[in-house]
Amino acid sequence: MIFRSAHWMRPDNRTFSLIMSYLYATRFSELMIPKPEQGLLLSIISTFLTPMRWGISKFVEMFLLYSLPLRQFGLVPEETFFEQYASCQLPAIPESFFERVQEGHIKLCKTRNWGFFENGIVLEDGRQIEADVVILGTGYDGEKKLMSLLQKTEYTKLQNSEGGIPLYRGLIHPHIQNLAIMGFNEALSNLYASEMGARWLAHLLSGKFTLPSIEIMEKMSQKWNEYIKNATPFHQRSCIGAISIWYSDQVCHDLGWNPRRKRNIFQELFAPYSNMDYRD
Structure with missing residues (x-):
C-alpha cells in the first residue's frame, strides 16, 4: 500500500466514539473554534479557549499513539489531530488492518511521487x-x-481566486439561478451534512422562506470560505465537520426552528449532538 502522507485514523470501537462525541460534538467544543458570522462575544470566547482546543487535540493524539502502532509503522501525521479533523481527513481503520500489516500481508510504503513501468510501479527512490x-x-x-x-x-462564476467555491449555506451560488448543489459540504458523517442541506432546500422550494439579497449571500458564503481556509491546511475541501452544530444552527434559523435541541442548558452545552436531534 503506497501513500503520500499519514493521517490520524479512527478506531472502530465504542471507546473512541465516546471520546469524539464528548470532545468534538458538543456546543462547548465548538465554543473553542472561531466560526463564521459568530460575533464579538463568541470571538472572544473562542480566543480565550484556544489553549483548551490545543490540549484536547494533544490528548486525542496521545490516545491514538498509545492504542495504535502508528510510530511502529511510520504513520504519525505531521498535522495536528484537530487540523485533520477540521478538514475531514480522518479515515476509519479497516477491520484487522494493523494485524495484516504485522503479519506481512499488507506492506506500507510512504513516498511523495511514483509512476508506472511495464510490470508495475516505480517509486520516488527508484525502487520497482x-x-x-x-x-x-x-x-x-x-x-x-x-x-x-x-x-x-456558470463555470466562470464558480471560480474563486482565493480558493474554494463560495456557496450560500453550502448549497447555492449567489449568481447562478435555479441550481442547488447537494453534498458539497463534508463532515465526519457526510449523511448528516447532506440531510440538513436537503431539509433546507426542501423548505426553500416549498416557499417556507426566501433567500436574502445576492450581496448578503455573497458576504456570508465568503465568510464560510475564509473559515475553511484559516481552520486547516487542507482548505481545498469544503469541510464543516468541526462546526457542524453551528452550521445546523444557521439552517434552523432559516427554517424557523429553535436551534437549541436539548432539554436543559447543561445538556445543551455538554451533551453530544447528532442528526437525531433535528427530527421534525
Missing part, C-alpha cells in the same frame, strides 16, 4: 514493485467534477 493490478484509491476533486457538469458561463 511488480504488480498485476494497481488500484488508485486517490479520491476525487469535487470542484473539478462539479465544474465539468456546468456550462462555461
Whole structure:
C-alpha cells in the first residue's frame, strides 16, 4: 500500500466514539473554534479557549499513539489531530488492518511521487514493485467534477481566486439561478451534512422562506470560505465537520426552528449532538 502522507485514523470501537462525541460534538467544543458570522462575544470566547482546543487535540493524539502502532509503522501525521479533523481527513481503520500489516500481508510504503513501468510501479527512490493490478484509491476533486457538469458561463462564476467555491449555506451560488448543489459540504458523517442541506432546500422550494439579497449571500458564503481556509491546511475541501452544530444552527434559523435541541442548558452545552436531534 503506497501513500503520500499519514493521517490520524479512527478506531472502530465504542471507546473512541465516546471520546469524539464528548470532545468534538458538543456546543462547548465548538465554543473553542472561531466560526463564521459568530460575533464579538463568541470571538472572544473562542480566543480565550484556544489553549483548551490545543490540549484536547494533544490528548486525542496521545490516545491514538498509545492504542495504535502508528510510530511502529511510520504513520504519525505531521498535522495536528484537530487540523485533520477540521478538514475531514480522518479515515476509519479497516477491520484487522494493523494485524495484516504485522503479519506481512499488507506492506506500507510512504513516498511523495511514483509512476508506472511495464510490470508495475516505480517509486520516488527508484525502487520497482511488480504488480498485476494497481488500484488508485486517490479520491476525487469535487470542484473539478462539479465544474465539468456546468456550462462555461456558470463555470466562470464558480471560480474563486482565493480558493474554494463560495456557496450560500453550502448549497447555492449567489449568481447562478435555479441550481442547488447537494453534498458539497463534508463532515465526519457526510449523511448528516447532506440531510440538513436537503431539509433546507426542501423548505426553500416549498416557499417556507426566501433567500436574502445576492450581496448578503455573497458576504456570508465568503465568510464560510475564509473559515475553511484559516481552520486547516487542507482548505481545498469544503469541510464543516468541526462546526457542524453551528452550521445546523444557521439552517434552523432559516427554517424557523429553535436551534437549541436539548432539554436543559447543561445538556445543551455538554451533551453530544447528532442528526437525531433535528427530527421534525
